[in-house]
Amino acid sequence: MKTENHAWERLREHAASQISPGFPDRVLRAARAAASPLLISHLAMCAATAAVCLVAVALYDARISGDEDATNIAGWGEIAAQASDLEQGL
Amino acid sequence: MDESSTTSLGDRVRRAQRGDEVALRELIVAYQHRVAGFTYAITGRSDSVEDIVQMVFVKMARAIARLKAPEQFEPWLFRLARNTCIDHLRRQKLRRIFIPFAPEHENVPEPSGAVDTEELDALRHALAQLRPKDRALLALVQEGRSHAEIAETFKTSVAAVKARLHRAREQLRQHYHSDEN
Known part of the structure; x- marks a missing residue:
């Protein structure tokens, strides 16, 4: 047990020696660098999603109202033709 | 840890939570x-x-700021470190599935001079025989x-921890002494 404890102590010392000088500053720089692109990419993703949704809604709306217009025009055309026939018959 | 050091740790954590980089740096150094x-x-x-420790502190x-109880900083930090290590090992395992290593590239030994004592080498080999969660x-x-x-x-429960710890210690002891012999 004692030898094992000594080995654990050596393990900790060896691991600690792997941390090179200036480590805390490198971590802080990495944390800053990691934070900003994440925020920017997050905002970019939100903007892209919103744009895709808007385009989809606009396309759907244009298609639906286009179909409705065509149906209405066809209906009015039919009514106009019937009215004209009726006028000629009178 | 005595009361004053707990208080100063709590203060440091609270300052770091408010975005104080000096406090954050002190925590990393500590x-x-x-x-x-x-x-x-x-x-x-x-x-x-060093790379994994850097990942742990960047995550920290x-x-x-989301740590609710500053006095729980230490267990929280080691939980973060444990999860980062397990993720690292999992990614390594996955990478080996998709990019199989040649037999000579499996279990590459530590760089020369990295392990300088037999007892550390024995402990390292004994630990390698255990599951990552037991390590x-x-x-x-x-x-x-x-x-x-x-x-x-x-x-999990305290009883389960005690049982697993007992088994892990036994296994470690067996492998450690078989490596030593």
């Missing part, structure tokens, strides 16, 4: 070597220790974490 030892015990590779810096368990005990804290980290 824990970098302990987290390195913990990481090495789980991963067994000294050449990746980004998540510390994490033993490393948490070495870090002085209580059974209750470990149970919280592993999301």
